[in-house]
Amino acid sequence: MKVTTLLLSGLLTSTIVLANPYESEQEELASVIETGQKSSMLLLKTLGGNLKKHMKAGGPIAAAEFCMTNAFTLTDKVGNDLGEDVTVKRISLKERNPANRPATDEESTVLNTFQALQDNNILLPKYLVEQVNKDTYKYYKPLSINKGVCLKCHGDISKDKEVEAYIGENYPADKATGYKLNDLRGAIVVTIKK
Template structure:
């Protein structure tokens, strides 16, 4: 994907704001607000559980949590969201195939990766208009805590490495460094 198309995704919300009617601006503001609230609910839910498991049992217990509970907690968060709103995590380097990007989500992530490789500061959020009634809000996720690298960096703990390989034979979510783009939270909003 060329850089022009990448920039187009990122500037979508800005161009909508400047070239849109007051009603369209309000709709976009509502989409952003819904996206922010929904993504934060998911991140707080998963993050607090991950932190607790890492603190009490280290990386092996955190892996158990991810394997057994992360997807279920995501579904529980979705049940709390307004009708027509769903949230999920995606990554081009996913560990769980359930987090594989679908359709244009892959293109958005690749665009963000390309921008990061060019040392462009990533936006806090993106909004994509999918069709007349559907929008996707993207919150880029960046590795910003050293503890994330215990399971997603260059893993030196053999027991942990073997456990990940056994549970996720096609794991792609390793060898990250601080500041790397890990993926995104995607909130789909159907009006």
């Protein structure tokens, strides 16, 4: 009888001890997802808003010039605004800027997985989360060619000789053309340190 009670209380204690880390893990994941969502939306809004503004003011060349000179700086700035524990970037399997190639095997795996899902008509998840190590997570958001305007510079760019020449000159190894509406273009990666 005594042994049973002991065992029982032992079990109870260990359940309680286990319950806490589990809960805090869930909480940590929830906060990672929230930061990922907020950060990727901020980047999209910043880049999208500026693209629209420059397209309207100066057409695709002005907009491409903006993308070329500012996409990186702006991405960095968004990262800075988010605090030193958060960084954002864009990656693609068919990149225009070589700096936007996936940097790790895991980043490639995520892009290949998104592409495989899309190729099989399976709706993409809103995000995926990678646990890099005990304190670091990566939040991935798929990016699609979701507006007609993207095709100006990522579709059949031979339709506009000026755009074609500009891209050819500035990105001699460009792979980011030939897309159609709704194609997967890449992903936003938000790296979050806890």
